[in-house]
Amino acid sequence: MRRDGYLQGGGLMVSWCFGxxxxxxxxxxxxxxxxxxxxxxxxMLPPRFEVKLREGVTEQFAILKSLLRSPDVExxxxxxxxxxxxxxx
Numbered sequence: 160m161r162r163d164g165y166l167q168g169g170g171l172m173v174s175w176c177f178g179x180x181x182x183x184x185x186x187x188x189x190x191x192x193x194x195x196x197x198x199x200x201x202x203m204l205p206p207r208f209e210v211k212l213r214e215g216v217t218e219q220f221a222i223l224k225s226l227l228r229s230p231d232v233e234x235x236x237x238x239x240x241x242x243x244x245x246x247x248x
Contacts, residue, residue, distance in 0.1 A: 164222030172232070174223055176239065180216040184209040 160167050165174035187194030189205040212220055226232065 164219055165226060172226055172229075174226055175219075176223070177216070177219070178213070180213060180220055181210045182213055184211050 165172050167173075185194075186196075186203045186205075188209065188211075189203075193200055193203050227235065
């Protein structure tokens with residue numbers, strides 16, 4: 160049965176992502192001086208790298224979040240790319 164943002168049936172819930180839903184924050188997010196690239200500002204190493212949602216994915220991300228927190232969910236299968244970028248999807 161089709162639901163809002165996922166399919167459900169046979170004891171399973173299947174949802175999806177489209178493109179990369181999350182990305183690393185830009186250097187300027189950590190320090191305004193890093194907005195303009197210069198050799199003098201290297202290395203640009205924030206105390207903690209942060210991930211942010213991309214534009215247009217908030218609704219689907221909220222659906223995924225609610226599914227993952229559902230008491231009906233016993234396990235999760237991530238069928239995304241098995242690489243650094245796929246882990247952010």
